[in-house]
Amino acid sequence: MNILVFAGTTEGRQLIEALLKMKNMFVCACVATEYGKEILEHEPAQNLEIKAGRLNLEEMQELMCRGFDLVIDATHPYATVVTENIKSACDKTKIRYIRLLRGKTDFGSECVFVESTEAAVEYLNTTKGNVLLTTGSKELAKYTEVHDFQERLYARVLPMEEVLKSCNELGFAGKHLICMQGPFSYEMNKAMLNQLDCCYMVTKDTGKEGGAYEKYLAAKEAGAALVVVGRTEQDKGMSLQQVMNEISRDSVKETFAEWFPMFVNINDRNIAVVGGGKIACRRIKTLLQFSCNLRIVAKEISEEIRQMVQEHININQKAGLNRSIELLEKEFEIQDIIGADMVLAATNNREINQGIGQQCRERGMLVNVADAKEECDFYFPGVVMQGDLVVGITAQGKSHTLAKKGSEVIKNAVKDIY
Missing domain, CATH: 3.40.50.720 (NAD(P)-binding Rossmann-like Domain)
Known part of the structure; x- marks a missing residue:
């Protein structure tokens, strides 16, 4: 099978690792950053292609036109714009779409639940005390609307040069900008809340893999209120195990080829x-x-x-x-x-x-x-010609890369026949 995976989460990486162990599987993994690419490159494989960089809708469509059996969206639960573009590209190219989505966290009732970042900002403006933001840098600009944000807010973001630059431009600097790579344990979250004397901790429901429950426990023990920015209701998908079950069933169907090779006389056609x-x-x-x-x-x-x-x-x-x-x-x-x-x-x-x-x-x-x-x-097909020998090869329209590699192998194998 030829599968396109839009990664960006722990589950996405786990899915790719599992797929690469399966027989007759080719994976093209799309990640937004070079850092994401480096993580996947730790275990290089011949049946893996990695594309780094954010793609717009047109670029996604162009990539999908290469021919894939399945597209799996394993992007972050809050990357709603990216998900909509992936869905739209799949609709236009008529490729099956599956959403790999981590389950929601069972937070306690004592948490403060808000629908959006704007709602979180509105709530924080009714409070006093320091705030630890653990929602990343993407929507950090909106939190500059919090009163005295440069004194009250502490932003925890990824240790990347472009992230640091954008945060500094927004006014987050010095001890108010914490550049660290997760995952973060309960103990580390609690220590950070105590060290910064935070009364509030803002998170998204990033699920078990995103460390949401560790944040909940840490806030509870540190005496800080946990503000949870909720997901949209339309976020529905499959678990990692459910996705693997779907692929396993589909791979069995792929055992039988649909396209039978025939040679047609095109003389004077x-x-x-x-x-x-x-x-x-x-x-x-x-x-x-x-x-x-x-x-x-x-x-x-x-x-x-x-x-x-x-x-x-x-x-x-x-x-x-x-x-x-x-x-x-x-x-x-x-x-x-x-x-x-x-x-x-x-x-x-x-x-x-x-x-x-x-x-x-x-x-x-x-x-x-x-x-x-x-x-x-x-x-x-890919065509290899040597004298009267004509060889045609195709990957049934599923992988131009595979067909090209096959053609090169055959070309090298027959060059010494004549």
């Missing part, structure tokens, strides 16, 4: 490629090695494609072949694929690719849609 980007270029390069007629349509055609095509036109002329190779640098129109036996939709525009797929199906044309495997009539 008309094939249209719509697009002029990197994917289109790779497919054109492959098709130019076969005796089909080729029509290439793109708004912009790269110099690399022009040179490849011209070389093959020259070869055809010298050999006296009647093979047709056309370059049409223009906006795509439906008449550009009329008469084609096969069509490859490989533009950088999802709507155009989808529209080409629909038009081809209505006309009974075989079509390959580069960014949506479920819209394909056939896969375009």
Whole structure:
């Protein structure tokens, strides 16, 4: 299986570690920071790819178009914007989405529960005394609305250079800024509350793995009120064990392949490629090695494609072949694929690719849609050629990386045959 995991929590790391131990499993892990990447890199694996950096909705969609069986959202319970983007990208790319979510903490009734950060600030403005903030740096700016915040508030944040800089800019500095990496024990939380003479401790419901219960016990023993910023009601998901059970069931289904390899005679057949980007270029390069007629349509055609095509036109002329190779640098129109036996939709525009797929199906044309495997009539394989030997390889549209690695292995294995 080919699984995309958006990590950022302890459960996310535990999930990735468990998946890597499973047979025939490839994991692409997305983490927001270089620190998150470093944690996963402690146990390197050939079936693991790590991508560091925050992705917007469009970047998530582009990544998912590589082909994944499943997307697992194991981001922080309060990362609501990220979760909404992941869900939206899954909807657009038609990939199954699972939310891995830690359970809520059973806090005592003596805690102060508020719905949002704004509500926490409003409550703190009705109180007096020092406050230990353990909610991280992301929403720290909102806490500057607390009266005398530079004297009352002590912020505990991650020891990262960019975090330190942003906190200083907000006015948190010196002993009022505590840069430490968790998890924090009950004893450490209690000692910190006593040392700073805090009457209040602000936390989110980060669950057992996030140390929420240790904060609750520490505040109770230190005589401080625990202010809990609650989660939204729509936060629903599966536990780590439930997610693993789902994947185990799905992996059994993956034992049987859906796509059977067949070799088709395309001699003198008309094939249209719509697009002029990197994917289109790779497919054109492959098709130019076969005796089909080729029509290439793109708004912009790269110099690399022009040179490849011209070389093959020259070869055809010298050999006296009647093979047709056309370059049409223009906006795509439906008449550009009329008469084609096969069509490859490989533009950088999802709507155009989808529209080409629909038009081809209505006309009974075989079509390959580069960014949506479920819209394909056939896969375009990795091709290795050595003399009369032609080898095609595919990962069933699930992992371009796996197919590329397989092609390289086969290429090295057959190069000495002739």
